[in-house]
Amino acid sequence: MSKKDKTEKPRKEKVKKPSKIRDGIKKCFSYLNAHPVLLIVVLSYCLTFLTEILGRHSCWGALVFEFTKPIMFLTNMSIIALTLSIALLSKKRTYWLCVISLIWFGLGITNFVMLFNRITPFNAMDFLLMTSVLPILPVYIGWVGLILAGIVLFAVIVAVIVAWFKVKKSKVNYTQAAAAILSCIILTTAFVGGGALSGSIPAHFSSLPRAYDAHGFALCFSISIFDRGVSKPRNYDKNIDDIVDFVKGDDTDGFTQPEKTPNIIFVQLESFYDLKLLKEFEFSEDPTPIFTELKKNWTTGVLTVPSIGAGTANTEFEVLTGLTMQHLGSAEYPYRTFLQNQTCESVPFILKNYGYSSHAIHNYKGNFYDRHKAFSTLGFDTFTSREYMELLGKNFAGWEQDAVLLKSITDVLSSTEGPDFIQCITVQGHGKYPVVSYDGESEEVIKPTKLPEGANKHAYTYFANQLYATDLFIGDLIAAVENIDEETVIVFYGDHIPNIGFEEEWIPDGTTLYDTEYIIWRSDGVRGENKNITSYQLYSEVFASLNIEGGIISKLHDKRAELSADDYDYYLHALQYDIIENEGEKSYDGKLPFKATDLKMGIIDVTITDIYVGDEYVYVNGTGFTEASQIFVNGSHEETEYLDDNTLILKGVTLKDGDKIKVSQIADFFSPPLSSTESFVYQEVTNEE
Secondary structure, eight states: OOOOOOOOOOOOOOOOOOOHHHHHHHHHHHHHHHOHHHHHHHHHHHHHHHHHHHHHTOHHHHHHHHHHSHHHHHHHHHHHHHHHHGGGGSTTHHHHHHHHHHHHHHHHHHHHHHTTTOSSOOOHHHHHTHHHHGGGHHHHHHHHHHHHHHHHHHHHHHHHHHHHHHSOOOOOOHHHHHHHHHHHHHHHHHHHHHHHHHTSSOSOOSOHHHHHHHHOHHHHHHHHHHOOSOOOOTTHHHHHHHHHHHHHTTOOSOOOOOSOOOEEEEEEETTOOOGGGSTTOEESSOSOHHHHHHHHHSEEEEEEOSOSSOOHHHHHHHHHHOOOGGGSOTTOOGGGTGGGTOOOOOHHHHHHTTTOEEEEEESSOTTGGGHHHHHHHTTOSEEEOGGGSOOOOBOTTSOBOGGGHHHHHHHHHTTOSSOEEEEEEOOTTOSOOOSSOOTTGGGOSOOEEEOOTTOOHHHHHHHHHHHHHHHHHHHHHHHHHHTSSSOEEEEEEESSOOSSOOOGGGSOTTOOTTEEEEEEEETTOOOOOOOOEEGGGHHHHHHHHTTOOOOHHHHHHHTGGGSOHHHHHHHHHHHHHHHHHSTTTTTTTTSOOOOOOOOEEOSSOOEEEEEEEOSSOEEEEEESOOTTEEEEETTEEOOEEEEETTEEEEOSOOOOTTOEEEEEEOSOTTSOOSEEOOOEEOOOOOOOO
């Protein structure tokens, strides 16, 4: 029997079940689209709240900001709303609203990622100086993260381009658009202007991390775009000549040779702080016993610096120039802005008048903060960075030991016959500090025995022992200098407090989170008066103690006792404006008298003396090689192995007659070499029968 034919039943079309949520969302979007001004209000709120979540790494933190600082939250909203309102002028309103929202979201995401890897929030300086940021991006997010970021960025760009052709046009209500934009301008001006007048928005952000936390992402990022250089002081044109005359006095710009011109060494101690000063903190032993003893016997005091928990280069700038970050942009890093191509009065330039050679030493990358460029415009003769040192090893957080600096300093002192100025910058105490148990914690010398609530035991154990190691370096440096038959002055100072979560109630009474300490040690045994000063006053104090005549900035600091606090600040502001913005037209009779130096990287010359072809490898012989030395053959980088300071091994290459070999010191492979040897032309050896 045959099977019965089965007739197929017609398929029933699936009917979507009604959804109150879906329908409600559709109605909401339709309503907002029909009322674009309300849409901007909603979008600006959402974007403000979202960027605060990303910047604080916390939804709760964003809520606290919104409800404890509603005016500041509205200020950020008004800024974002102002940028969104421009879209109302376009027929492709929806497209531009999406693009502008995407930009704010992208800025927030970038800030979110950066704050996992550094203290300073994302600001316009990072964007404007992308060529400096790109080489260190792999350090922040890793290669995988960098590739993924590139893919996402490419996809977003493609989507934005495609959307331009897909989005429908709509009619523009120019009256409504103009009213909305004008309202946003008025609101933003009122909020920002009112905040500035009331003091709730300060004229200068000394600490960007704190500023972003207190004032919000949109406001601080926007300020960082426009706040650059030195603003022109009130009545500048009327007063500048009198200010210059007062500061110079009867000076004829001649430099009188002092009786002594000792070596001068400034040692900038990364995140260095005497933990014994903190309230409710106790340790198994003093983390900094040598520093403690030095404070008892030598000139010392509180040093007020321009930043908290970060901003090493800005403290360095103040110490070297006598200028203040208070009169520069809030997100400014002078090393990366005007000092890229402009000179400035500085300790090295002044000391050249007394026969000094000037040297910078730092056990980190030479291109970090663009020091390899800025040190030239600051007048240094040499710069020995990590790439020119025989390294001793890294600590748990990945920073070089400060003990490695000792050899570089003694090499400098023995490299010249005349007096030397050395700016030495340590790095061992740098964060991030571990918040959980770490390798080697149980063997640490210093242990916290009492901590207040909120202080992480692992972080303070680690930090105390890094301080202990740096303190040993301080003692070894003094001992080494005492063994050298040259008079020497050493100035030790902390660049800023550590980013370890110091609370206001923990620090000593009468000090702030902007305060560290300094010590002036002298081989001749002379002790000066203890006083509390700022980092931009430090070098003038040292010069005065040695009867060394400084430049116009140092002379102003020397005369500050003759001025009221307001006049002193105004005079410094006026001179700083003249030097940076007017290239010293008034201060130096027409123009800056300083010429950038031909900065030499390292004290020991890096050279190639010979090349030997072995059975398996090629051996490059020379001088000054380090782990940062890399071999280039005919301009192409080749696999290099460091054997010792006189020998590098070239792998996987067969040299041919006439090949040109160079050795370059590489900070990272995204940046040009810090220095390179002359080309060594290889000549193939033939066996004559």
